[in-house]
Amino acid sequence: MLQRFRIDYAKTQPLRYVSSLDLQKIWERYLRRAGLTLAYSHGFSPQPRLQQAHPLPLGYLGAHELIDIWLEPAVELTSTEVQQRLIATPQPGIEINRVEAISLEAPTLAKQVTAADYTVWLLDPVDPKELSQRVSQLLNASSLPRERRGKVYDLRPLIESLSLLTDSPSNLVGLQMRLAAREGASGRPEEVIAALGFDPFAVRILRTRLHFHAPSG
């Protein structure tokens, strides 16, 4: 029996510095420990079937990440059962928000992502007034040419929104932003930080939400 589930989870501190490739392995082992039998692809070198909606770069935290898993259970499972098994199985750095059964035919999440919301805290002390000024300047710019991996691109059209965070839980000053996340047109929050003139490494980045074309699932 083949079943597909969509898992909404948080990627927290213990897994902050893993890549999405490493995260794939972590999920495989997590599911195996939870007694959830992954389906494998056919062919010469069968691979377990699980798909992250959108790779979360190394160093980022995630509040609502999405992964689709294909299971081959002996008896049909409900989403509640899957959720219970996952929650009962320890996995540092993954907190399950919600598990949903979805149709085997549902389109692949990765192809529908359009944008992502981020909260970015600046770890160095910053004057909020100064920050607010720089944010306005940045938003008023018609283009923001930047270079990444030897390629020049315009950051400005990738920024859909950018504002100061009003209620930051820590003492840190924060920003929230919505950046385009389409294929070939994806904005990175640390690029925005660098464009604002701050140290792009001294930040804590949390992806809070992914946006999709069509209603997902």
Added chain:
Amino acid sequence: MNIRVTEPQEIEVWLENNLMRVQKPGRYVGGELNQVVKEWSSTPVKVALVFPDLYEIGVPNLALTILYEAINQRPDALAERVYLPATDMEDLMRAAGIPIYGLETKHPLGQFDIIGITLPYETLYTNVLNLFDLAGIPLLAAERHENHPVIIAGGHATFNPEPMAPFIDAFVIGEGEEVIHEILNTYKAWRSRSGSREDLLYSLLEIPGVYVPRFYIPHYHSDGTIQSIERTTNFAPATVYKRVVGRLPAPPTRPIVPSIDVVHNRIAIEIMRGCTRGCRFCHAGMVTRPVRERSVEEILHAIRQALQNTGYEEVALLSLSSSDYSQITHLVERVSQEATQQHLVISLPSLRIETVSVELMDRLKGKRQSNSFTLAPEAATDRMRAVINKPIETQQLLETTQAIYKHGWTKVKLYFMIGHPTETLEDVRAIAEVSRQVLAEGRRIVGRRASLHLGVSTFVPKPHTPFQWLPCDTPEQIQAKQRVLLESLKGSGIKINWTDPKETLLEAWLSRGDRRMAEVIYHAWSLGAKFDAWQDHFDYQKWMMAFQRANLDPAFYTHRQRSLDETFPWDHISPGVRKAYLKQEYLNSLQGVLRPDCRLRCFACGILPTYKELRRQYPGPHWKCPEVPVHARA
């Protein structure tokens, strides 16, 4: 190094601000599955377990996995892990005055009570000095006082502890499973009586298998050889015999599962310890005796538990010679049943060169992860094989590799060694000839897909082996042999890897050194030598300069034939194998006399008389030496 930060919280803050500036930051944060975090302030004894290289090399280390579990199971002790930072991270830490810290709670290394360092091989030595420096701990044992951690080292390289003796407070010779508890108890007792550091070192002397180098002073002849090893107290045993356990305890089944990729990223279950084959070049084969096996049931139980605790997709069944495990067929059958149900990959390294091995692997291949099959013939002529006591006929090698190709593997890897005692260029050419035959057979069987890889390492005569009296080949000899090999393989399509002769020299100096070598290690480190096991870090010139500064001749250690009555710097350390036996084996090698598997007949290597009480306590077939009757007086 100047330490400017001492609070774990400050270290955490610094890490968050800096980790995105370094390669693979996941090395430096801990927090992996099965990590054990204990309450720092309420746990009496705090131990840091160090593998002195990068995280991804250190995490899979089985010795530290065993000790981590053993220590953390005690309510009165905690163990945290420490690995060396890569140079990009080290530079940032030094610039900011951040000390090296335990991954679990980020406490600086200097705040632990005991630092346990594993030294499985010698090219880690400079990293140990770097470790102390990154912790702000004085490098020399003599300069450390009551407030510094006590530093204990163990592992295969420490069967010759002398090159590291001035830096280490105590060495554990042999197996750690039992002695770790004795050390912790001794430490606790010492602290409750508020003794001096001297007092602690004296107490450690009483534990069998523990070597405290400061109570031993080597004296030298004018030619540089050892005249005598003086004991400065009668409490210090004249010979420190290694520790062995009478029965292998249950293997660890809750290993750390790293969140980033590491080498050997899998469950490792040791099925057997020791080896009965007696290859004369093999250090492990001499120092890990006697052979003790785990039962099939115990191994299966451990695999199931470890799978449940880790979710791993691969299990490695480890030993020095898997084919010699007495229930190997039964084990493989049982394991392969479980493997096919669960998409598991089972690896079974160190198989003997015989077609049975191919059949064994064939049963395990279900979801085969690799298309290559590895064998280690080590030598290619019968004469050479008799010298090293690894008699595998060329015909047998050919039949085995044929079977491998026939069973669907397309790549064969063969490990050979050059620089064996009495080796000639003919012996080296034979390696190329045999290899060509193997590949020709492969092509006949599977066509052009057939491939052959050769790993050709260079022999270093190791302490406590029958070859310890012998010199190493000179770099010129090694290069000549490597050239011959390359030329004879030209156009063959065979891939070949070999060792840089300079790296071989370093391994030889460090493994055969006396206590004076410590000065060379110190100078090399202060000149910037570290990560010597990494080709891109190893700097031969620094070592040559270090020898100069220490006023020692490197050739004395590497290219000198020792006389049969020479006292070696490691003679007061015993793996339980008698020097007379090693000498006999050395003479046998010169005459090409073979010694078969000692399961068939005991050759009195010395293990049984040394550990006869233990053998009496643990009778039964799990231990492969003959039983010692209760009434016998040996």
